Amino acid sequence: MPKKDKPEDEQSQQDENSSVAKIAETPTNSQPIPVDLTEDQANQRVLDLRHQLEYHNYRYYILDDPEVTDAEYDALFRELKALEAKFPELITPDSPTQRVSVGGVVSEFPKVVHEVPMLSLSNVFSPEGLAEWNERAMKYLDKRYQFEYTVEPKIDGLSVALLYENGVLVRGATRGDGITGDDITPNLKTIKSIPWNLKYRDNSNEPIPTRLEVRGEVYMPISAFEKLNKELADKGEKLFANPRNSAAGSLRQKDPAITAKRPLNVFIYTLARMEGGPVLKTQWEALKFFERLGFRVAPDIKLCKDLHEVATAVQNWIDRRDKLDFEIDGSVIKINEFAIEDRLGFVGRDPRWATAYKFPAREAVTRLVGITWTVRRTGSINPLAILEPVSIGGTTVKSATLFNIDMIERLGLRINDPLLIKRAGDVIPNVVKVMDERRTGEETPIELPTHCPSCGAPTTRRPDESGSNDPKLYCTNNPFNCPVQMKDWIFFFSAVRGVDGMGERIAHRFFDEGLMRDLGDLYYLDREKLLALDRFGEKSADKLLKQIEDSKQKPLSNLLMALGIPHVGVKSAEMLANHFHSLANLEAADVDTIASIKGMGRVAAQSIMDFFQNADNQAVLAKIKAAGVRTEDPIEEDGGPKPLAGKTFVLTGNLVNYGRKQAEEMLKRRGATIGSSVSKNTDYVIAGAEAGSKLTKAQNLGVNILDEEAFTRLVQD
Numbered sequence: 001m002p003k004k005d006k007p008e009d010e011q012s013q014q015d016e017n018s019s020v021a022k023i024a025e026t027p028t029n030s031q032p033i034p035v036d037l038t039e040d041q042a043n044q045r046v047l048d049l050r051h052q053l054e055y056h057n058y059r060y061y062i063l064d065d066p067e068v069t070d071a072e073y074d075a076l077f078r079e080l081k082a083l084e085a086k087f088p089e090l091i092t093p094d095s096p097t098q099r100v101s102v103g104g105v106v107s108e109f110p111k112v113v114h115e116v117p118m119l120s121l122s123n124v125f126s127p128e129g130l131a132e133w134n135e136r137a138m139k140y141l142d143k144r145y146q147f148e149y150t151v152e153p154k155i156d157g158l159s160v161a162l163l164y165e166n167g168v169l170v171r172g173a174t175r176g177d178g179i180t181g182d183d184i185t186p187n188l189k190t191i192k193s194i195p196w197n198l199k200y201r202d203n204s205n206e207p208i209p210t211r212l213e214v215r216g217e218v219y220m221p222i223s224a225f226e227k228l229n230k231e232l233a234d235k236g237e238k239l240f241a242n243p244r245n246s247a248a249g250s251l252r253q254k255d256p257a258i259t260a261k262r263p264l265n266v267f268i269y270t271l272a273r274m275e276g277g278p279v280l281k282t283q284w285e286a287l288k289f290f291e292r293l294g295f296r297v298a299p300d301i302k303l304c305k306d307l308h309e310v311a312t313a314v315q316n317w318i319d320r321r322d323k324l325d326f327e328i329d330g331s332v333i334k335i336n337e338f339a340i341e342d343r344l345g346f347v348g349r350d351p352r353w354a355t356a357y358k359f360p361a362r363e364a365v366t367r368l369v370g371i372t373w374t375v376r377r378t379g380s381i382n383p384l385a386i387l388e389p390v391s392i393g394g395t396t397v398k399s400a401t402l403f404n405i406d407m408i409e410r411l412g413l414r415i416n417d418p419l420l421i422k423r424a425g426d427v428i429p430n431v432v433k434v435m436d437e438r439r440t441g442e443e444t445p446i447e448l449p450t451h452c453p454s455c456g457a458p459t460t461r462r463p464d465e466s467g468s469n470d471p472k473l474y475c476t477n478n479p480f481n482c483p484v485q486m487k488d489w490i491f492f493f494s495a496v497r498g499v500d501g502m503g504e505r506i507a508h509r510f511f512d513e514g515l516m517r518d519l520g521d522l523y524y525l526d527r528e529k530l531l532a533l534d535r536f537g538e539k540s541a542d543k544l545l546k547q548i549e550d551s552k553q554k555p556l557s558n559l560l561m562a563l564g565i566p567h568v569g570v571k572s573a574e575m576l577a578n579h580f581h582s583l584a585n586l587e588a589a590d591v592d593t594i595a596s597i598k599g600m601g602r603v604a605a606q607s608i609m610d611f612f613q614n615a616d617n618q619a620v621l622a623k624i625k626a627a628g629v630r631t632e633d634p635i636e637e638d639g640g641p642k643p644l645a646g647k648t649f650v651l652t653g654n655l656v657n658y659g660r661k662q663a664e665e666m667l668k669r670r671g672a673t674i675g676s677s678v679s680k681n682t683d684y685v686i687a688g689a690e691a692g693s694k695l696t697k698a699q700n701l702g703v704n705i706l707d708e709e710a711f712t713r714l715v716q717d
């Protein structure tokens with residue numbers, strides 16, 4: 001490789017292959033620079049440091065599996081920088097220190113003609129459309145083929161082309177119009193997951209291509225985009241509409257030093273051309289080849305045998321869309337075999353052998369009509385944006401969350417503002433940004449309520465209990481003096497207790513009609529009075545009363561959770577129940593005792609104390625107790641060890657030697673929790689014979705799978 005200014009001695013040449021193991025043992029050997037260092041010694045150290053930094057870069061940015069802490073990495077980086085400052089002649093263009101700002105500011109990007117044009121893709125929007133695309137390809141070949149397909153996520157970013165000569169990155173360009181793009185090499189070089197030098201990560205002896213052009217998508221992770229927008233807002237600067245815009249804006253900076261500060265990332269997915277490398281026959285082989293060469297490839301790409309498998313893989317991306325840290329707007333389906341791709345060719349600029357399965361749109365522009373202020377049981381007063389109705393992906397949207405007042409200020413929101421809103425999944429959409437350039441001058445400021453819209457008490461601003469820095473607006477009254485707080489508390493209590501018949505509207509109505517003054521009254525609802533209500537039938541009344549009766553037997557942890565004590569969530573409610581076994585014990589405990597429970601903390605302990613010492617709360621609790629609600633848990637008789645505590649199991653298929661219920665009991669006795677469906681929170685799936693979709697899902701999510709033999713071992717010791 002031409003990167004070295006000085007020849008290395010033979011010893012270090014031989015060490016090349018074993019260096020990874022060596023570094024892994026001593027990953028952090030950064031050292032102070034000796035005063036009397038000779039240039040030769042410095043050169044050795046510089047090479048060594050670059051080698052280590054490159055390796056840790058790969059672990060961090062490509063494998064997502066760092067071996068050293070950020071601080072340790074920084075120490076190595078600083079040492080290299082210091083050495084290069086002392087011996088500037090040792091600086092090479094490919095030193096990791098040069099990623100930060102290579103190339104200097106340009107006034108215009110040089111043009112690049114793509115020798116292999118950068119393609120566009122045809123779109124399909126449904127399984128039917130996909131089948132039609134497939135049928136067209138078959139027809140074109142005039143023969144029934146059993147195609148294989150790859151299914152990849154369609155990243156919503158910017159396509160780039162990277163050219164390597166003899167394994168060295170020589171050029172990076174934008175897509176442009178597909179024929180001509182911009183040379184943005186210095187900017188792309190700042191992206192740490194783009195390798196500057198290619199080498200086989202599996203130590204293969206195969207030749208490095210003399211010429212290799214790959215294509216990929218540069219994007220900004222969603223988390224990074226949100227952080228960047230928050231920073232821009234704090235500085236009063238213009239926000240980016242979405243991660244794609246922020247990636248584009250960052251990539252097209254005339255000063256690469258600015259690009260370097262933006263957390264861009266890349267997925268590589270296309271082999272445009274190659275000379276002098278291994279023979280690759282399929283897209284699947286190409287993807288594996290990219291990984292071996294140290295490129296970053298999108299996760300969970302599937303190789304599918306038929307359209308049915310393709311549809312499943314596509315659905316899997318749709319389902320996961322909201323959980324990813326990168327935006328996808330579809331899946332890309334490619335016929336796997338290059339030989340068939342060549343025969344299929346193109347219609348215009350669209351290849352016949354690939355198509356994009358587009359997902360429903362999730363963004364729209366509309367106008368802010370007004371703000372509704374909603375009081376919740378905690379006293380927080382939350383803004384809801386009322387919108388001019390707009391359709392997003394087939395659903396009409398009329399309102400959007402604003403989370404808190406801080407967001408109104410951060411967005412600089414005014415009534416009548418043109419807004420970009422985004423809807424993810426089935427949840428209520430949120431406001432992304434104000435479309436400043438579409439303002440008309442008709443916009444008016446939003447006035448924060450100075451008094452609670454429910455009780456009229458003055459409002460105050462403070463952070464919420466999550467400890468987040470974003471202040472919320474609060475009513476200064478407590479729920480016993482603020483009707484909407486109490487109504488919301490009644491609704492919350494009923495919902496946690498499993499009383500589904502007490503919907504939000506019914507909870508408000510019962511309060512308004514005087515049937516309930518607080519949550520304790522839930523257990524004293526009278527059938528006659530319910531039936532006397534307008535439009536309240538016998539069926540609804542009996543169902544509701546049955547649910548209320550059933551809720552009395554719920555475990556102590558459920559009651560503690562339902563009370564809505566500040567700082568007490570599901571986990572801490574369980575910890576309290578496990579520790580005290582009864583409400584009476586908890587009420588009698590002091591702050592120190594509560595705070596001494598592992599994982600509890602003093603703030604929560606004080607909050608619990610305050611709650612139980614409040615006279616109004618005591619009156620509510622007295623009502624609950626008098627109604628015969630269960631307030632204690634039996635102490636477990638089976639005091640055996642709980643080796644599976646905290647682990648969630650899901651069972652699927654049939655076990656030969658155990659019934660399903662029996663197997664579940666055996667796991668529960670060892671402290672395990674039994675789940676009904678597989679999610680990423682599942683620790684183990686026990687798969688018996690004829691296991692179905694749960695097993696597939698577990699495999700897709702990478703959940704540990706145990707067979708009957710492993711299960712038997714688990715429950716024996």
Ligand SMILES: [Zn+2]
Pocket residue numbers: 375452453454455456457475476477481482483485
């Ligand atoms: Zn109030």
